[in-house]
Amino acid sequence: KKAKTVKAQQILLAELEAHPAAWPFLSPVNQKSVPGYRKVIKKPMDFSTIREKLTNNQYLSLESFIMDVNLVFDNCEKFNEDHSEIGQAGHSMRRYFDKRWTELL
């Protein structure tokens, strides 16, 4: 793994975690308290899980890191109305991520 891309992934993830609209994505969705989530969302993902995988060197490519981040936002769009509070947070975070990783890499 090129050190440069690992560094960029660490910077990017720290920025996502610090974003004001990150709150719905910081921890795994509680599938016991969110009716329907387990059935509808086949591959749950959140920033703390991405943080764990990054710490354990589980991203063998930049693409696999970007895929997990996009999975967070795709799950959000699938489950939440666009104009709900969580739906809006998802759109805002995706726009931010798309802008930042193209600037950084």
Ligand SMILES: Cc1ncccc1N[C@H]1CCCS(=O)(=O)C1
């Ligand atoms: C991303 C998402 N999609 C669908 C339902 C819920 C969530 N996020 C929750 C995460 C824990 C805090 S919360 O319960 O307010 C929001």
